[in-house]
Amino acid sequence: MARQQVALLLALAFALVVLSSTASAAVVQHTFNVENVTVTKLCQKHVITAVNGALPGPTIQVTEGDTLVVHVFNKSPYNVTIHWHGVFQLLSGWADGPSYITQCPIRPGHSYTYKFTITDQEGTLWWHAHVSFLRATVYGALIILPKSRHYPFATPHKQFPIILGEWWNANVIDIENQAQALGVPPNNSNAYTINGRPGDLYPCSKKHTYKLKVVHGKTYMLRIINAALNNQLFFKIANHKLTVVAVDASYTNPYVTDVVLLAPGQTADVLLITNQTPRAYYMAARPYVSAQNAPAPDNTTTTGILIYDQLPSTSPIMPILPAYNDTPTAHKFSSSLTSLVSSPNWKPVPKKLDEQILTTIGLSVSLCGGTNKCTFVSNKPFLRMSANMNNASFQLPQNLSILQAHFFNKKGIYTADFPGQPPLKFNYTDPVLSNSTALLFARQSTRVKQVKYNATVEIVFQDTSLIGVENHPMHLHGYNFHVVGQGFGNFDPVNDRKKFNLVNPVIRNTIGVPVGGWAAIRFQANNPGAWILHCHLDAHLSLGLATVIIVENGPTSSSTLPPPPHDLPQC
Numbered sequence: 001m002a003r004q005q006v007a008l009l010l011a012l013a014f015a016l017v018v019l020s021s022t023a024s025a026a027v028v029q030h031t032f033n034v035e036n037v038t039v040t041k042l043c044q045k046h047v048i049t050a051v052n053g054a055l056p057g058p059t060i061q062v063t064e065g066d067t068l069v070v071h072v073f074n075k076s077p078y079n080v081t082i083h084w085h086g087v088f089q090l091l092s093g094w095a096d097g098p099s100y101i102t103q104c105p106i107r108p109g110h111s112y113t114y115k116f117t118i119t120d121q122e123g124t125l126w127w128h129a130h131v132s133f134l135r136a137t138v139y140g141a142l143i144i145l146p147k148s149r150h151y152p153f154a155t156p157h158k159q160f161p162i163i164l165g166e167w168w169n170a171n172v173i174d175i176e177n178q179a180q181a182l183g184v185p186p187n188n189s190n191a192y193t194i195n196g197r198p199g200d201l202y203p204c205s206k207k208h209t210y211k212l213k214v215v216h217g218k219t220y221m222l223r224i225i226n227a228a229l230n231n232q233l234f235f236k237i238a239n240h241k242l243t244v245v246a247v248d249a250s251y252t253n254p255y256v257t258d259v260v261l262l263a264p265g266q267t268a269d270v271l272l273i274t275n276q277t278p279r280a281y282y283m284a285a286r287p288y289v290s291a292q293n294a295p296a297p298d299n300t301t302t303t304g305i306l307i308y309d310q311l312p313s314t315s316p317i318m319p320i321l322p323a324y325n326d327t328p329t330a331h332k333f334s335s336s337l338t339s340l341v342s343s344p345n346w347k348p349v350p351k352k353l354d355e356q357i358l359t360t361i362g363l364s365v366s367l368c369g370g371t372n373k374c375t376f377v378s379n380k381p382f383l384r385m386s387a388n389m390n391n392a393s394f395q396l397p398q399n400l401s402i403l404q405a406h407f408f409n410k411k412g413i414y415t416a417d418f419p420g421q422p423p424l425k426f427n428y429t430d431p432v433l434s435n436s437t438a439l440l441f442a443r444q445s446t447r448v449k450q451v452k453y454n455a456t457v458e459i460v461f462q463d464t465s466l467i468g469v470e471n472h473p474m475h476l477h478g479y480n481f482h483v484v485g486q487g488f489g490n491f492d493p494v495n496d497r498k499k500f501n502l503v504n505p506v507i508r509n510t511i512g513v514p515v516g517g518w519a520a521i522r523f524q525a526n527n528p529g530a531w532i533l534h535c536h537l538d539a540h541l542s543l544g545l546a547t548v549i550i551v552e553n554g555p556t557s558s559s560t561l562p563p564p565p566h567d568l569p570q571c
């Protein structure tokens, strides 16, 4: 063979290798300009902070294995970070995004490039701001398509993101600052939204209602995301059954239901078969509020319209939604889901445990701070409302992120003494104790739990009745977890353990812990980094319902977190 021919063949072979590797794993680039824009909603003009001027922000679509590169330019007047909710961030913890946990915020006028590869997961996730209350308007869908291009069910005719949101007729940063200053819960929202639109039950909203046009006799996939700040939501479509096939980007055994419940942070992929009389039907969402004796919630209803075959949308049929305090319906949905063992990224449940944590989750009071003008407890202006895990009310560091402090071994930012058991045992869910002065006070601190690489971890979340019982949606960064059990009342380590599902429990990144009850999760700590574990109601996160799990490096370079990127924002 002539020398030129060999060279040509080699060049061709090289080109093929390059082509095949780029075909299977692309680099997907986006630019996020975070800036203030004026929008009109509920009859008024509002200035909101949004990405690229849109609410919701851009939908990101990738294929599993792709590398996502997002250049974030903060042109807003506020500190900003972006979190990629549910993305594992394997060895890329510097891109996770929670402010003061894995990075300091991007200051106004500055930028940061998030770069990470999406591996071993597919389905519906989302992105949102992870600083203050900004995620009320800074959010969007993150859809991961299967590398194989096949779902574990027949490929739907079409698919649509359905993003549920929460809207205030006020600046959300002002709402948060006011709540912080007075040490009280934040004001209720004024509306819920579907894909950024309140829907026609609200004033001045009719012509902007979200409309989903379908044809008769097809199967559609709705990728539903609850991006609301502080409320769980029931979702229904009139006259239609929905089949849940995945939650939090983990496939489930198909579960047929007429109502879906999503806590903030959760997603559900549902199949919708358009087999009803062609006409218009409402899709609608309104809150599930589990707190008892709490002030009345924003119990309004957001709607979109499902329109068959181009028929006009006059008088759509309205579904009957569960009452806002319908805990049995909420619990039935949450406890009926199981994972699809045959799906590509399924992992077995850890059975031998290295770490077992029991932590209370709930409300408390802490020192007001500042000028002692808190109004939460009458005649006690030195006390604010707070929230805690195992009596530690989590306080964010201010001078360095926890991951930086861990990585560079800087002392004084956190202490690695988060208690693995409640410091005081009591009848956690006894309503008689809800105002017990001896139990109510929680000190603010920055206490984290440190675990060895690859440790198998079980965490039992135990709700308390202090101030009031409530369903807290607990979200863990960096991992999915198996929800091996859940129930009402106090966790019984003997009898409840016997009922654990160690075969096919649902796999999630956010679990709504039953109101006045408990939930047990398990995961394997195979991803070094600093991972916040927190209530995904922003109102409770900002009160301190959080801790951080630091996972140490493993023995090899493929189990070691690399150094931070050069543009990591500094405090």
Ligand SMILES: [Cu+2]
Binding pocket: 471, 472, 473, 535, 536, 537, 540, 541, 545
């Ligand atoms: Cu909560």
